[in-house]
Amino acid sequence: MEEKNGLIIVHTGNGKGKTTAALGLAIRAWGDGLRVLILQFIKGQWKYGEITALNKLNEIDGRMELRRLGKGFQRGAEDKTEHIEACHEALKEAAAAMESNNYDLIILDEINYAVKFGLITVDEVKELLAHRPKDLHVVMTGREAAREVIDMADLVTEMTLIKHPYQQGIKAQKGIEF
Amino acid sequence: MEEKNGLIIVHTGNGKGKTTAALGLAIRAWGDGLRVLILQFIKGQWKYGEITALNKLNEIDGRMELRRLGKGFQRGAEDKTEHIEACHEALKEAAAAMESNNYDLIILDEINYAVKFGLITVDEVKELLAHRPKDLHVVMTGREAAREVIDMADLVTEMTLIKHPYQQGIKAQKGIEF
Structure with missing residues:
Protein backbone atom coordinates (compact mmCIF):
# COMPACT_ATOMS: atom_id res chain seq x y z
CA MET A 1 0.00 0.00 0.00
CA GLU A 2 1.17 3.51 -0.85
CA GLU A 3 2.47 5.44 2.12
CA LYS A 4 0.33 8.42 3.13
CA ASN A 5 1.93 11.55 4.58
CA GLY A 6 -1.35 13.39 4.95
CA LEU A 7 -3.03 13.08 8.32
CA ILE A 8 -6.56 11.95 9.10
CA ILE A 9 -7.76 14.04 12.03
CA VAL A 10 -11.01 13.41 13.88
CA HIS A 11 -12.82 15.78 16.25
CA THR A 12 -15.59 13.99 18.08
CA GLY A 13 -17.41 13.99 21.44
CA ASN A 14 -20.50 15.69 22.83
CA GLY A 15 -18.78 19.00 23.58
CA LYS A 16 -18.43 22.25 21.71
CA GLY A 17 -15.31 22.98 19.71
CA LYS A 18 -15.31 20.18 17.13
CA THR A 19 -16.15 22.41 14.18
CA THR A 20 -14.55 25.45 15.82
CA ALA A 21 -11.21 23.67 16.19
CA ALA A 22 -11.49 22.50 12.56
CA LEU A 23 -12.00 26.14 11.61
CA GLY A 24 -8.87 27.00 13.61
CA LEU A 25 -6.93 24.31 11.72
CA ALA A 26 -8.22 25.72 8.44
CA ILE A 27 -7.00 29.20 9.37
CA ARG A 28 -3.61 27.91 10.44
CA ALA A 29 -3.23 25.88 7.24
CA TRP A 30 -4.26 28.86 5.12
CA GLY A 31 -1.69 30.98 6.94
CA ASP A 32 0.94 28.40 6.04
CA GLY A 33 0.06 28.60 2.37
CA LEU A 34 -2.04 25.43 2.11
CA ARG A 35 -5.15 25.20 -0.08
CA VAL A 36 -8.20 24.53 2.06
CA LEU A 37 -11.65 23.15 1.23
CA ILE A 38 -14.42 22.88 3.80
CA LEU A 39 -17.33 20.63 2.83
CA GLN A 40 -20.35 20.82 5.04
CA PHE A 41 -22.33 17.58 5.34
CA ILE A 42 -25.02 18.98 7.63
CA LYS A 43 -26.11 22.53 7.08
CA GLY A 44 -26.89 24.95 9.85
CA GLN A 45 -23.88 24.20 12.04
CA TRP A 46 -21.94 27.11 10.59
CA LYS A 47 -22.62 30.59 11.75
CA TYR A 48 -22.66 33.88 9.97
CA GLY A 49 -19.43 35.08 11.57
CA GLU A 50 -17.25 32.21 10.43
CA ILE A 51 -18.69 32.19 6.92
CA THR A 52 -17.93 35.91 6.64
CA ALA A 53 -14.37 35.47 7.93
CA LEU A 54 -13.64 32.49 5.64
CA ASN A 55 -14.99 34.38 2.64
CA LYS A 56 -12.76 37.34 3.49
CA LEU A 57 -9.71 35.08 3.51
CA ASN A 58 -10.85 33.41 0.30
CA GLU A 59 -11.12 36.82 -1.35
CA ILE A 60 -7.41 37.35 -0.67
CA ASP A 61 -6.17 34.40 -2.71
CA GLY A 62 -8.87 31.78 -3.27
CA ARG A 63 -7.30 29.22 -0.93
CA MET A 64 -10.15 29.06 1.60
CA GLU A 65 -13.15 27.47 -0.05
CA LEU A 66 -16.38 26.67 1.80
CA ARG A 67 -19.14 24.59 0.22
CA ARG A 68 -22.36 24.25 2.15
CA LEU A 69 -23.83 21.05 0.80
CA GLY A 70 -25.88 19.17 3.38
CA LYS A 71 -29.42 20.04 4.32
CA GLY A 72 -30.37 21.71 7.56
CA PHE A 73 -32.26 19.66 10.11
CA GLN A 74 -35.64 20.43 11.49
CA ARG A 75 -36.67 18.78 14.69
CA GLY A 76 -39.19 16.00 14.28
CA ALA A 77 -39.72 12.87 12.25
CA GLU A 78 -39.15 14.26 8.79
CA ASP A 79 -38.31 12.25 5.70
CA LYS A 80 -34.61 11.43 5.49
CA THR A 81 -34.58 11.04 1.71
CA GLU A 82 -33.42 14.51 0.82
CA HIS A 83 -30.79 14.44 3.60
CA ILE A 84 -29.50 11.16 2.22
CA GLU A 85 -29.29 12.64 -1.27
CA ALA A 86 -27.59 15.80 -0.05
CA CYS A 87 -24.97 13.82 1.87
CA HIS A 88 -24.25 11.61 -1.14
CA GLU A 89 -23.82 14.74 -3.24
CA ALA A 90 -21.34 15.97 -0.61
CA LEU A 91 -19.51 12.61 -0.75
CA LYS A 92 -19.26 12.89 -4.53
CA GLU A 93 -17.90 16.42 -4.30
CA ALA A 94 -15.38 15.29 -1.69
CA ALA A 95 -14.20 12.48 -3.96
CA ALA A 96 -13.93 14.85 -6.94
CA ALA A 97 -12.05 17.42 -4.83
CA MET A 98 -9.60 14.73 -3.69
CA GLU A 99 -9.08 13.53 -7.24
CA SER A 100 -8.47 17.09 -8.48
CA ASN A 101 -5.40 17.41 -6.26
CA ASN A 102 -6.32 21.08 -5.86
CA TYR A 103 -6.36 20.96 -2.05
CA ASP A 104 -3.92 20.28 0.77
CA LEU A 105 -6.54 20.15 3.52
CA ILE A 106 -10.16 19.05 3.20
CA ILE A 107 -12.51 19.38 6.17
CA LEU A 108 -15.51 17.05 6.08
CA ASP A 109 -17.67 18.89 8.57
CA GLU A 110 -20.26 16.80 10.44
CA ILE A 111 -19.49 13.71 8.35
CA ASN A 112 -19.35 11.60 11.53
CA TYR A 113 -22.86 12.67 12.40
CA ALA A 114 -24.02 11.92 8.85
CA VAL A 115 -22.80 8.34 9.36
CA LYS A 116 -24.30 8.09 12.82
CA PHE A 117 -27.63 9.36 11.52
CA GLY A 118 -27.63 6.79 8.71
CA LEU A 119 -27.34 9.27 5.84
CA ILE A 120 -24.16 7.68 4.48
CA THR A 121 -22.44 4.44 5.47
CA VAL A 122 -19.10 4.03 7.15
CA ASP A 123 -18.01 1.92 4.16
CA GLU A 124 -18.63 4.88 1.87
CA VAL A 125 -16.43 7.01 4.12
CA LYS A 126 -13.70 4.36 4.17
CA GLU A 127 -13.85 4.15 0.38
CA LEU A 128 -13.53 7.94 0.12
CA LEU A 129 -10.51 8.02 2.44
CA ALA A 130 -8.84 5.08 0.73
CA HIS A 131 -8.67 7.08 -2.52
CA ARG A 132 -7.31 10.31 -1.06
CA PRO A 133 -4.02 11.74 -2.38
CA LYS A 134 -1.10 10.72 -0.23
CA ASP A 135 -0.24 14.23 0.99
CA ILE A 150 -11.21 6.28 14.56
CA ASP A 151 -9.20 3.22 13.55
CA MET A 152 -8.21 4.90 10.27
CA ALA A 153 -7.36 8.24 11.93
CA ASP A 154 -3.94 9.49 12.96
CA LEU A 155 -5.10 12.08 15.47
CA VAL A 156 -8.35 11.85 17.40
CA THR A 157 -9.55 14.41 19.93
CA GLU A 158 -12.69 14.09 21.98
CA MET A 159 -14.38 17.33 23.01
CA THR A 160 -16.36 16.81 26.21
CA LEU A 161 -18.90 19.18 27.65
CA ILE A 162 -18.08 19.94 31.28
CA LYS A 163 -20.31 22.94 31.81
CA HIS A 164 -22.70 24.75 29.48
CA PRO A 165 -24.38 28.14 29.81
CA TYR A 166 -27.76 26.73 28.75
CA GLN A 167 -27.65 24.74 31.96
CA GLN A 168 -27.44 28.08 33.74
CA GLY A 169 -30.13 29.87 31.79
CA ILE A 170 -27.78 32.09 29.78
CA LYS A 171 -28.73 32.68 26.16
CA ALA A 172 -26.42 32.27 23.16
CA GLN A 173 -24.41 35.40 22.38
CA LYS A 174 -23.92 36.83 18.90
CA GLY A 175 -20.36 36.24 17.72
CA ILE A 176 -19.82 33.62 20.39
CA GLU A 177 -22.37 31.04 19.36
CA PHE A 178 -21.84 27.68 20.96
CA MET B 1 -23.36 42.25 42.00
CA GLU B 2 -23.56 43.66 38.49
CA GLU B 3 -24.98 41.23 35.98
CA LYS B 4 -22.52 40.04 33.33
CA ASN B 5 -23.69 39.22 29.81
CA GLY B 6 -20.23 38.31 28.58
CA LEU B 7 -19.32 34.64 28.79
CA ILE B 8 -16.32 33.06 30.44
CA ILE B 9 -15.29 30.11 28.28
CA VAL B 10 -12.64 27.57 29.28
CA HIS B 11 -10.86 25.08 27.01
CA THR B 12 -8.92 22.59 29.06
CA GLY B 13 -7.79 18.94 28.98
CA ASN B 14 -4.72 17.08 27.74
CA GLY B 15 -5.82 16.97 24.10
CA LYS B 16 -5.14 19.14 21.10
CA GLY B 17 -7.61 21.79 20.04
CA LYS B 18 -7.72 24.08 23.08
CA THR B 19 -5.90 26.96 21.42
CA THR B 20 -7.10 25.94 17.96
CA ALA B 21 -10.75 26.13 19.02
CA ALA B 22 -10.04 29.51 20.66
CA LEU B 23 -8.62 30.63 17.33
CA GLY B 24 -11.80 29.42 15.65
CA LEU B 25 -13.88 31.43 18.13
CA ALA B 26 -11.72 34.48 17.42
CA ILE B 27 -12.34 34.12 13.68
CA ARG B 28 -16.09 33.67 14.17
CA ALA B 29 -16.27 36.70 16.47
CA TRP B 30 -14.25 38.80 14.02
CA GLY B 31 -16.61 37.76 11.24
CA ASP B 32 -19.51 38.95 13.38
CA GLY B 33 -17.93 42.37 13.81
CA LEU B 34 -16.53 41.92 17.32
CA ARG B 35 -13.19 43.38 18.39
CA VAL B 36 -10.79 40.61 19.37
CA LEU B 37 -7.62 40.57 21.45
CA ILE B 38 -5.51 37.47 21.93
CA LEU B 39 -3.00 37.61 24.78
CA GLN B 40 -0.48 34.84 24.90
CA PHE B 41 0.69 33.88 28.38
CA ILE B 42 3.14 31.20 27.24
CA LYS B 43 5.05 31.80 24.06
CA GLY B 44 5.79 29.12 21.52
CA GLN B 45 2.35 27.57 21.40
CA TRP B 46 1.32 29.63 18.40
CA LYS B 47 2.50 28.62 14.98
CA TYR B 48 3.56 30.63 12.00
CA GLY B 49 0.40 29.85 10.04
CA GLU B 50 -2.07 31.18 12.55
CA ILE B 51 -0.04 34.30 13.27
CA THR B 52 0.06 35.03 9.54
CA ALA B 53 -3.69 34.49 9.15
CA LEU B 54 -4.58 36.62 12.19
CA ASN B 55 -2.33 39.42 10.98
CA LYS B 56 -4.01 39.31 7.56
CA LEU B 57 -7.41 39.74 9.18
CA ASN B 58 -6.07 42.50 11.42
CA GLU B 59 -4.77 44.32 8.35
CA ILE B 60 -8.35 44.49 7.05
CA ASP B 61 -9.76 46.50 9.94
CA GLY B 62 -7.62 46.25 13.08
CA ARG B 63 -10.11 44.09 14.98
CA MET B 64 -7.88 41.03 15.37
CA GLU B 65 -5.02 41.85 17.67
CA LEU B 66 -2.45 39.31 18.83
CA ARG B 67 0.07 40.08 21.57
CA ARG B 68 2.72 37.50 22.28
CA LEU B 69 3.72 38.25 25.84
CA GLY B 70 4.82 35.16 27.72
CA LYS B 71 8.25 33.62 27.43
CA GLY B 72 8.91 30.37 25.62
CA PHE B 73 9.82 27.35 27.69
CA GLN B 74 13.02 25.36 27.45
CA ARG B 75 13.09 21.89 28.84
CA GLY B 76 14.97 21.52 32.09
CA ALA B 77 15.17 23.13 35.50
CA GLU B 78 15.56 26.74 34.45
CA ASP B 79 14.90 29.78 36.60
CA LYS B 80 11.21 30.67 36.68
CA THR B 81 11.79 34.34 37.52
CA GLU B 82 11.56 35.73 34.01
CA HIS B 83 8.52 33.57 33.25
CA ILE B 84 6.83 34.91 36.37
CA GLU B 85 7.62 38.47 35.33
CA ALA B 86 6.40 37.89 31.76
CA CYS B 87 3.11 36.41 32.97
CA HIS B 88 2.53 39.30 35.35
CA GLU B 89 3.16 41.69 32.49
CA ALA B 90 0.54 39.74 30.50
CA LEU B 91 -1.90 39.99 33.43
CA LYS B 92 -1.36 43.75 33.58
CA GLU B 93 -1.98 44.09 29.85
CA ALA B 94 -5.12 41.99 30.17
CA ALA B 95 -6.40 44.23 32.97
CA ALA B 96 -5.62 47.38 30.97
CA ALA B 97 -7.29 45.93 27.86
CA MET B 98 -10.40 45.12 29.88
CA GLU B 99 -10.48 48.58 31.39
CA SER B 100 -10.09 50.19 27.95
CA ASN B 101 -13.40 48.72 26.81
CA ASN B 102 -11.83 48.41 23.34
CA TYR B 103 -12.54 44.70 23.00
CA ASP B 104 -15.56 42.39 22.85
CA LEU B 105 -13.58 39.16 23.13
CA ILE B 106 -10.28 38.62 24.93
CA ILE B 107 -8.51 35.27 24.69
CA LEU B 108 -6.10 34.54 27.53
CA ASP B 109 -4.13 31.82 25.83
CA GLU B 110 -2.42 29.29 28.12
CA ILE B 111 -3.40 31.22 31.25
CA ASN B 112 -4.58 27.98 32.88
CA TYR B 113 -1.16 26.49 32.39
CA ALA B 114 0.49 29.64 33.78
CA VAL B 115 -1.53 29.11 36.97
CA LYS B 116 -0.80 25.40 37.07
CA PHE B 117 2.91 26.06 36.63
CA GLY B 118 2.90 28.60 39.47
CA LEU B 119 3.70 31.66 37.36
CA ILE B 120 0.56 33.51 38.47
CA THR B 121 -1.95 32.66 41.19
CA VAL B 122 -5.56 31.67 40.75
CA ASP B 123 -6.48 34.65 42.96
CA GLU B 124 -4.83 36.99 40.47
CA VAL B 125 -6.94 35.43 37.71
CA LYS B 126 -10.12 35.74 39.79
CA GLU B 127 -9.29 39.38 40.48
CA LEU B 128 -8.78 40.01 36.76
CA LEU B 129 -12.09 38.40 35.84
CA ALA B 130 -13.99 40.18 38.60
CA HIS B 131 -13.11 43.53 37.00
CA ARG B 132 -14.04 42.66 33.43
CA PRO B 133 -16.62 44.76 31.59
CA LYS B 134 -20.05 43.18 31.78
CA ASP B 135 -20.38 42.47 28.04
CA ILE B 150 -14.07 26.30 36.19
CA ASP B 151 -16.44 27.45 38.91
CA MET B 152 -16.41 30.99 37.49
CA ALA B 153 -16.85 29.82 33.88
CA ASP B 154 -20.09 29.65 31.89
CA LEU B 155 -18.88 27.15 29.26
CA VAL B 156 -16.17 24.57 29.86
CA THR B 157 -14.97 22.08 27.28
CA GLU B 158 -12.40 19.41 27.93
CA MET B 159 -10.30 18.29 24.96
CA THR B 160 -9.11 14.73 25.45
CA LEU B 161 -6.44 13.01 23.44
CA ILE B 162 -7.75 9.71 22.09
CA LYS B 163 -5.07 8.97 19.52
CA HIS B 164 -1.95 10.88 18.52
CA PRO B 165 0.33 10.48 15.51
CA TYR B 166 3.46 10.73 17.65
CA GLN B 167 2.36 7.46 19.20
CA GLN B 168 2.55 6.02 15.72
CA GLY B 169 5.88 7.53 14.70
CA ILE B 170 4.43 10.14 12.34
CA LYS B 171 6.17 13.51 12.36
CA ALA B 172 4.42 16.89 12.67
CA GLN B 173 3.27 18.31 9.35
CA LYS B 174 3.75 21.92 8.30
CA GLY B 175 0.43 23.77 8.34
CA ILE B 176 -1.17 21.06 10.47
CA GLU B 177 0.95 21.30 13.57
CA PHE B 178 -0.57 19.65 16.56
Missing part, protein backbone atom coordinates in the same frame (compact mmCIF):
# COMPACT_ATOMS: atom_id res chain seq x y z
CA LEU A 136 -3.79 15.43 1.63
CA HIS A 137 -4.83 16.17 5.21
CA VAL A 138 -8.42 15.32 6.07
CA VAL A 139 -10.33 16.57 9.12
CA MET A 140 -13.59 14.84 10.02
CA THR A 141 -15.90 16.36 12.61
CA GLY A 142 -19.06 15.26 14.36
CA ARG A 143 -20.13 13.48 17.49
CA GLU A 144 -20.06 9.70 17.85
CA ALA A 145 -17.42 9.01 15.21
CA ALA A 146 -17.60 5.39 14.07
CA ARG A 147 -15.00 2.97 15.44
CA GLU A 148 -13.76 2.26 11.88
CA VAL A 149 -13.17 5.98 11.31
CA LEU B 136 -16.84 41.20 27.45
CA HIS B 137 -16.38 37.54 26.48
CA VAL B 138 -13.26 35.89 27.88
CA VAL B 139 -11.74 32.62 26.66
CA MET B 140 -9.14 30.92 28.83
CA THR B 141 -7.09 28.03 27.47
CA GLY B 142 -4.61 25.59 28.92
CA ARG B 143 -4.56 22.17 30.47
CA GLU B 144 -5.47 21.52 34.10
CA ALA B 145 -7.66 24.58 34.60
CA ALA B 146 -8.02 25.36 38.31
CA ARG B 147 -11.28 24.38 40.02
CA GLU B 148 -11.94 28.05 40.91
CA VAL B 149 -11.62 29.03 37.23
